Amino acid sequence: MNIDDMPVGQHTAMPVPEFLPEDKPSDDLSSNLPLAERLTSKITKVRLEAFTELFKMFSEASDADGVFGNYASDFAKYLGDSHPGAQEKAMDCLLLLLSKGREVDVAAVASSVIEKGYTSAKTGVRNKATACLLALGQLENSSTIIYDSVMGLAQSKNLSLIHICRCRR
Helix, strand or coil: CCHHHCCCCCCCCCCCCCCCCCCCCHHHHHCCCCHHHHHCCCCHHHHHHHHHHHHHHHHHCCHHHCHHHHHHCCHHHHHCCCCHHHHHHHHHHHHHHHHCCCCCCHHHHHHHHHHHHCCCCCHHHHHHHHHHHHHHHCCCCCHHHHHHHHHHHCCCCCHHHHHHHHHCC
């Protein structure tokens, strides 16, 4: 019997062909790239997995491994990520790095934390930004650098940033 000859509502549903491509794991996309390139990738999922890998690497590394120095200089760039989830993971890595007693460029990192972290719409990112600034403030001779960063950003044209800098003084 042909489907056109059946009364409406009397035929069974036709199977729908599968046209959607299969989801490829991001390992296929980034498995051949070094971690430094994956941390700055344009693909958000790759960056998120790279920050997770960096956090794991930092937590398992000892002082003699030399892993910390390879990535500590780029944290200002990592914290300026446009994706809130990636920002939060970068802040987790920064907190772990600072808890292990590693040095970072305080002025650049503090500016990135204030500029990108406090203006984020995600509450978790703002809370992590506060924790990062407190951890940065515990470094030797960093309080004046952080204060100068806050005052420099208070001269910005971003109204929400000006409000944040003036309220946090």
